[in-house]
Amino acid sequence: MQALMRPGGALHIRIDGPDGAPALLMLNSLGTDLRLWDGLMPHLSGFRVIRYDKQGHGLSDLWDGSTIAAHAADAVAVIEAAGGPVTLVGCSIGGLIAQVVAAERPNLVRALVLSNSAAKLGNADSWNQRIAAVQAGGTEAIADAVMERWFAAPFRASPQLALWRNMLARTGAPGYIAACRALAASDQTGATRALRLPTLVIAGSQDGAAPPDLVRATADLIAGAEFHLIDGAGHLPCVETPAAMAAILIPFLERHA
Template sequence: MKMLDTGDVRLHYRVDGPDDGPPVVFSNSLGTDLRLWDPILPMLPKGLRLIRYDKRGHGLSSCPPAPYSMGALITDAERLMDHLGVRDCVFVGLSIGGMTAQGLAAKRLDLIRAMVLSNTAAKIGTPAMWNVRIAAVQEGGIEKLADAVMERWFSAGFRATPELELWRNMLVRGEDAGYAGCSAAISGTDLMAPTSGLRLPVLGIAGAEDGSTPPDMVRETVDLIPGSKFHLIRKAGHLPCVEQPEEYARVLTEFLKGVGHV
């Protein structure tokens, strides 16, 4: 575990694998920390430089006062990658992490040679919807939203297992200000124009039972980029890397090989 002080936030990050390995950067969803990727990492090819981090207000990173902007989240990722000397990575972003990926690719294409847009979109929800959720967190904490979030995150089958408690605990033990701050960032973001101008290899991944970013929403965003690919994972919700890690790792590995990153 390591910490980078960027000046306005301290980012917790972790690097696994050789320093000279092809870099793969992971950016996780709202309400989760870098442990989101634990289920798939052992199944990925050896020799990769696997970089994970907790975005501001999440995990072990510091929690500046809300609200946050998408520009700030993109700059956080940019500064971390510059600090680590990362160039030409494959960037894997899930949900808000996928929005970060799109914005970063539009800003610094030297950092990203290919990206995976998982359970995400160029625009997610409406400001009115996010304002309701932010108000709920401010009034009653994340706990007030937790059951509804679990329904959007996971399939009915997974919600019936003991493992659900792991992810519910991760959510509710997070910082209220971090959740509200990142919600505000999503609320104010529409990346349709910059994403439609991107020209790089892209894989879209969707969960068939995703209540946050349904498959059609993911496909619409991925289709903005010519030559992109799309994969639907069944029996999975918003976090298919948790519910179907074997399939997720297989599809990601095939993409890495297809773009010559392995």
Template sequence: MHMADLGGIRLHYRIDGNPEGRPVVFSNSLGTDLRMWDKVIARLPQSLRLIRYDRRGHGLSDAPPAPYAMGQLVRDTEQLLDHLAVRDCVFVGLSIGGMVAQGLAVKRLDMVRALVLSNTAAKIGTPQMWHDRIASVASGGVEVLADAVMERWFSRPFRATPEAAAWRNMLTRTPVDGYAGCSAAIAGTDFYTTTASLTLPTLGIAGTEDGSTPPDLVRETLGLIKGSEMAVMHGVGHIPCVEDPDAYAALLNDFLTRLGHV
């Protein structure tokens, strides 16, 4: 296990592949940890430097008191990548991780050469929706949201598999401060104007069964970025890298190859 002490926050991270390879950074969704990427990492070229981390309030990273701000989450990621001397990475962000990706790319073009915006948007939901979820979690823990979240995360066939129980357990074991803190960050984020300033190569990925960020919402955000492209994965929900890692990794491999990053 690796912990980066960034002065005020300690983040857990992992590096696979070649420590000297070209960097690809992964940022996961609300209510998950870096294991979300396990199946995809195993299907990518091991010549790459494959970096993933637990954001504050998740996994093995520190969980300071809520609320958090999106700028804080972007700064955490920036400090971690500075700590690891990362430049010119391809940044793969899913859901809130995709919002962090947008914020980081605007702030640090030296750090990010291309984006993969997966199951995400420049603005997700409404502030009231997130504040209602924060109130629910504060009174009853993450468990009170779990069944509804699973319906958004995964297709019906996947929810019937034994593996789905493990993902539900991961969700419900997320610290209340972590879940509420990051929910507050999403509630306060509207990146439409700043994301529209981006011109770097960008791949968008959406799932037809995604109940959180459906394809039309992802497409709207991709439309802000000149020259972006989009892939729609069929029969999968909000976390397609878990449901169909073969297809997801194939999309990443094709994008990385065309970029000349592999």
């Protein structure tokens, strides 16, 4: 295990793949850690894959995770420590963080991949309701409802569901709440509309957290962005349908990473 020390604590990071290979920085969704991308890893053998647990998730400390700007600063620190630039691959809140990094530090970003993400995710009222539920009962209290939004019915009927439910339910409430507060306050629409870099946007037809029309609307903001819909996938296609996601992702990376 590796730690990157930040002013307020440690980030758990992992780097796989050869030095000198095109670098990817994978940015996780809310309530998951760097294992989110395990299913894609066999498809990424030709790349240097950098992953980390965002603040308050996995093995990383929590000190200032209540703004997207703070999470973006962590991502920049990881890129600089790894010797960037990189292609950013972000899922859900990870995609929102990626949009901020691409807008504010374009010198560090070769290309952008947004999976099941948008320039604005939800609204303040919905996130505040989520925060209240977690404050009252921890992440366990919301786990079943989140699984409904994350995964299509066939995956929810599989034994693997228990592992992802456990990952969410074992995420500490302070880190989860901090990230919810960041989401409640974030709207990147204007900055994302100004992006001018190769961009791939992926949605899942069964996504209950970031519906396809919302994801497509963000793709429409970015000049020249590619949009792909994975039929039958929910909010985490890298978990549910990694081969289908890789079939979309790898050609884009070969052209732009």
